[in-house]
Amino acid sequence: MTVHHHDHVEKAMSDSRQTILGRLKTAERILHPDYPAMPPSPFLSMNHKDMVEILVRNLTEQGAEVHRAEGHENLRQTIDRVIADQGFSRIMVSEDPFMENLKLESHAENHCAEFIKPSDLEGNEQYKGTVFSVDAGLTTVDAAVAESGTLVIAHNKTQSRLISLAPLVHLAVVRTGTVVPVYEKALDLVIPNGGLPSQLTFITGPSMTADIMATPFRGMHGPRRLVVFLVDT
Amino acid sequence: MDVKTQSYVTEAKKEMASPASRTFLDFFLPVLSAVREIGMTSFPDPAAAVERARAIRRSSVDRLGELLETFERNAVKAGARVFWAENAHEANIYIRDLVNRHRIPYVTKGKSMITEELGLNEVLKKNQTPVYETDLGEFIIQLLEKPPFHIIGPAINIPTDEISRVFMEKAGMDSASTDPVVLGQAARNFLRDKFRHMRLGITGVNMAVAETGSILNVENEGNIRFNKSAPGIQVSVMSLEKIVPNLDDALHMTRMLCRNGTGQKLTSYVTLDTGPRKQGEKDGPEELHIIILDNGRSRIYDDIKTREVLQCIRCGACINVCPVFRQIGGYPYGWAYTGPIGKLLNPLLLGLDRTRDLYGACTLCKACKTVCPAGIDHPSMILYLRNKNLAADPVLQGEGSTFAERLMSKTAAFAATRPRTWNTAARLGSFLASKLGPCHPLVSAWTLKRTFPSLPPKTYRDLRKHP
Numbered sequence: 001m002t003v004h005h006h007d008h009v010e011k012a013m014s015d016s017r018q019t020i021l022g023r024l025k026t027a028e029r030i031l032h033p034d035y036p037a038m039p040p041s042p043f044l045s046m047n048h049k050d051m052v053e054i055l056v057r058n059l060t061e062q063g064a065e066v067h068r069a070e071g072h073e074n075l076r077q078t079i080d081r082v083i084a085d086q087g088f089s090r091i092m093v094s095e096d097p098f099m100e101n102l103k104l105e106s107h108a109e110n111h112c113a114e115f116i117k118p119s120d121l122e123g124n125e126q127y128k129g130t131v132f133s134v135d136a137g138l139t140t141v142d143a144a145v146a147e148s149g150t151l152v153i154a155h156n157k158t159q160s161r162l163i164s165l166a167p168l169v170h171l172a173v174v175r176t177g178t179v180v181p182v183y184e185k186a187l188d189l190v191i192p193n194g195g196l197p198s199q200l201t202f203i204t205g206p207s208m209t210a211d212i213m214a215t216p217f218r219g220m221h222g223p224r225r226l227v228v229f230l231v232d233t
Numbered sequence: 234m235d236v237k238t239q240s241y242v243t244e245a246k247k248e249m250a251s252p253a254s255r256t257f258l259d260f261f262l263p264v265l266s267a268v269r270e271i272g273m274t275s276f277p278d279p280a281a282a283v284e285r286a287r288a289i290r291r292s293s294v295d296r297l298g299e300l301l302e303t304f305e306r307n308a309v310k311a312g313a314r315v316f317w318a319e320n321a322h323e324a325n326i327y328i329r330d331l332v333n334r335h336r337i338p339y340v341t342k343g344k345s346m347i348t349e350e351l352g353l354n355e356v357l358k359k360n361q362t363p364v365y366e367t368d369l370g371e372f373i374i375q376l377l378e379k380p381p382f383h384i385i386g387p388a389i390n391i392p393t394d395e396i397s398r399v400f401m402e403k404a405g406m407d408s409a410s411t412d413p414v415v416l417g418q419a420a421r422n423f424l425r426d427k428f429r430h431m432r433l434g435i436t437g438v439n440m441a442v443a444e445t446g447s448i449l450n451v452e453n454e455g456n457i458r459f460n461k462s463a464p465g466i467q468v469s470v471m472s473l474e475k476i477v478p479n480l481d482d483a484l485h486m487t488r489m490l491c492r493n494g495t496g497q498k499l500t501s502y503v504t505l506d507t508g509p510r511k512q513g514e515k516d517g518p519e520e521l522h523i524i525i526l527d528n529g530r531s532r533i534y535d536d537i538k539t540r541e542v543l544q545c546i547r548c549g550a551c552i553n554v555c556p557v558f559r560q561i562g563g564y565p566y567g568w569a570y571t572g573p574i575g576k577l578l579n580p581l582l583l584g585l586d587r588t589r590d591l592y593g594a595c596t597l598c599k600a601c602k603t604v605c606p607a608g609i610d611h612p613s614m615i616l617y618l619r620n621k622n623l624a625a626d627p628v629l630q631g632e633g634s635t636f637a638e639r640l641m642s643k644t645a646a647f648a649a650t651r652p653r654t655w656n657t658a659a660r661l662g663s664f665l666a667s668k669l670g671p672c673h674p675l676v677s678a679w680t681l682k683r684t685f686p687s688l689p690p691k692t693y694r695d696l697r698k699h700p
C-alpha cells in the first residue's frame with residue numbers, strides 16, 4: 001500500500017517537473033544585458049590591521065563582547081578568566097584542530113569548569129540533552145568578515161551546528177589570520193577547493209528579535225551573548 | 234490560508250479606524266524606511282549595488298528553467314531530495330505523507346511566506362499533526378489565529394496585553410506582562426522544548442544557488458537554524474523564482490536583502506545548506522527535502538510583462554514606503570503577500586476577478602519602484618493588470634468591463650468623433666460639474682475615490698473664438 005502510494009507520488013512529481021520546466025523553457029526568451037560593473041570594494045585594498053579594527057568595531061556595534069589575546073597561553077588564560085567571572089560550570093566545545101590543540105581541559109585545574117566534547121557523548125539523545133543544557137558553547141571560527149563583523153563557521157564532524165546555537169552564550173575564538181575583508185574572501189579561505197560543507201553559518205551578533213512592538217530583545221532562540229576572543233597567533 | 238481579498242474595502246476601513254494599527258503605521262513605517270535608507274549607505278556605492286542586484290535578478294529570471302535544472306542536479310548530487318510541486322496541493326500532500334510515513338508527532342516551522350501561501354498548517358491540522366510556528370511574530374499570530382500584518386513583522390501591530398493573554402492561555406506563561414522582553418522570554422521557553430525534541434522542521438528558502446545546489450536562509454532569531462540543525466528531517470520549500478546563478482550572486486543579493494529588509498548589513502544568522510548532514514556529523518538533518526513550488530508561477534512566466542514579478546526577493550522595502558499600505562496596513566490584502574508586491578502577486582496567483590481592489594487601490598506614485606532592489610516596475614504592471622481585467626483576459630481571469638464602463642466609453646467614442654456633439658457636451662459638462670458638486674450620486678462612483686478636476690467655465694474652443 002505504502003509502496004504503491006509512493007509510486008503514485010513519484011509519477012505525479014515527474015509529470016509536474018516536466019510540466020513546469022516545459023512551460024518555463026518554451027516561454028518567449030529575453031536576455032538582458034550582462035551585469036553592470038561594480039567599483040571594487042574599498043575593503044579589498046585595506047591593510048590587515050585596519051581590517052581587524054573594522055571587524056572589532058562592527059562586532060561591538062552589534063552587541064558582541066570582544067576580548068583580545070596574544071598567543072595560545074594568553075588565550076587560554078583569557079577564556080578561563082571569562083568563564084570564571086561568569087561562573088560557567090559546563091561548556092560544550094568544538095573539536096576542530098585549533099580547539100583540540102588548545103587543550104583547555106588539561107589546564108582545567110585553574111578553574112572548575114567542565115569542557116564537554118560532542119564525541120564524549122553517546123548517541124543523539126545524550127548529545128542533544130547536553131547541548132541544550134550547558135552554560136555556554138565554545139567554538140573556533142573559520143573566518144571573520146570585516147565588512148559586517150560576521151563570524152563564519154563551516155559545520156562538519158568537528159564543528160557541530162548546535163554548539164553555537166543552543167546555549168545561551170556563544171564563546172567564539174577568532175584568529176586574526178582568518179580575518180578577511182568581504183564574504184567572498186571568507187569562502188576562498190573556508191572552502192579553498194569549492195567543496196561546500198553541509199552547512200555554512202554566518203553569525204553577526206547575538207540572536208535577536210523586534211517582533212513585539214518593534215522592541216529589540218536579545219537571545220530570542222539562539223545565544224543572548226556573543227563573546228569573541230580575538231587572538232593573534 | 235483563506236483568501237479574503239474580496240473584503241479589501243471593509244477591512245481597510247476597519248484598519249484606518251484601529252488605534253493599534255495606526256500607532257504602527259504612522260510611526261514605525263517611516264522609521265523602518267529611514268532605517269533602510271541608512272542601511273543602504275553602508276554600501277561603498279549604493280547606486281551601483283542596486284543596479285547590480287537588479288541585473289542579477291533579471292538574469293536569474295531570464296534563465297529560470299535552465300538554472301532550476303542545474304540547481305536540481307547539484308542539490309541531488311549533494312544528497313538532497315528534490316520534489317517539484319505544480320500546485321499547493323501537491324506540496325502539502327508530499328509533506329503530509331512524509332509526516333505520516335515517519336510517524337512524526339509534531340512539526341516546527343521557520344518563518345516562511347511560502348507556507349502561508351500553501352495553507353500547509355490547515356492541511357497538517359486536518360491530519361491531526363500539531364504545527365508550531367517558531368518565529369516569534371508568526372508564533373503570536375498563529376496563537377491568535379490572525380493573518381500576517383507585514384512580511385518582516387507579522388505581529389508587529391499586536392498590543393502587548395493581547396499577546397500576554399494568549400500566551401497565558403496557550404503558551405504556558407504563568408503571570409501577565411506587557412513587557413515585550415518578558416513575552417519574548419516566555420515564547421523562547423515554550424519553543425525551546427519543541428526544538429529539543431523536534432523530528433521534522435520546515436523552512437522557506439531565501440535563495441537557491443544553482444551552481445552549488447545550496448539553499449540560503451536569512452534570519453535574526455535562530456529559529457530557522459534550529460529547524461535546520463536539530464531534526465532528523467528538514468523540508469525546505471522554495472517558490473521556483475528563488476534561484477540565483479552562483480554563490481557570488483547569492484552573497485550580493487543577501488547584502489541587498491538584509492539592508493532592504495531591516496537595514497542590517499547582515500542579519501544575525503545566514504545559513505547556507507548543501508545537502509543533508511554528512512557521515513560522522515553530530516547534528517543537521519539526515520534527510521533534506523527541497524520542494525520546488527510552481528503554484529501558478531510558470532504561467533506568470535509565460536507573459537514577458539508579468540514575468541518581472543518573479544524578480545522579487547521579498548525584502549519588504551516597497552511595503553514600508555507605500556502610501557496606501559501606510560493607511561491600511563497588511564490585513565486588507567487578504568492573502569499571503571501585502572503592500573505593492575501583494576498588489577501584483579495576489580492577483581497574479583489568485584486571479585484578477587477576486588482581487589480587483591488590490592490593483593485598483595494604487596496612486597501610481599512610484600515609491601515602490603524607486604526602492605525595489607529587484608528592479609520591479611510595480612506601477613506599470615498595475616496598469617497592465619487593470620487593462621487585462623477590462624479586456625476579460627482568460628489566463629488571468631479578468632472580469633471584463635461593467636455595463637456602466639462600456640456605456641461611458643461608447644458614449645465618449647461617439648462624441649469624440651462628432652465635433653458638434655463634443656462641443657455641446659463639453660459646455661454642458663462644465664456647467665453641470667459646477668452645479669452638481671463631487672458627491673452627486675450620478676458621478677460619485679468616480680469622484681469619491683478621486684478629486685474631480687474643476688472645469689473652466691469656457692471651453693478651449695470658446696476661448697479661441699472669443700478671446
Ligand code: SF4
Pocket residue numbers: 493544545546547548549550551552573574601604605606607608609
Ligand atoms: S517587490 Fe521589490 S521592494 Fe518589494 S518586496 Fe519584492 S524585492 Fe522588495
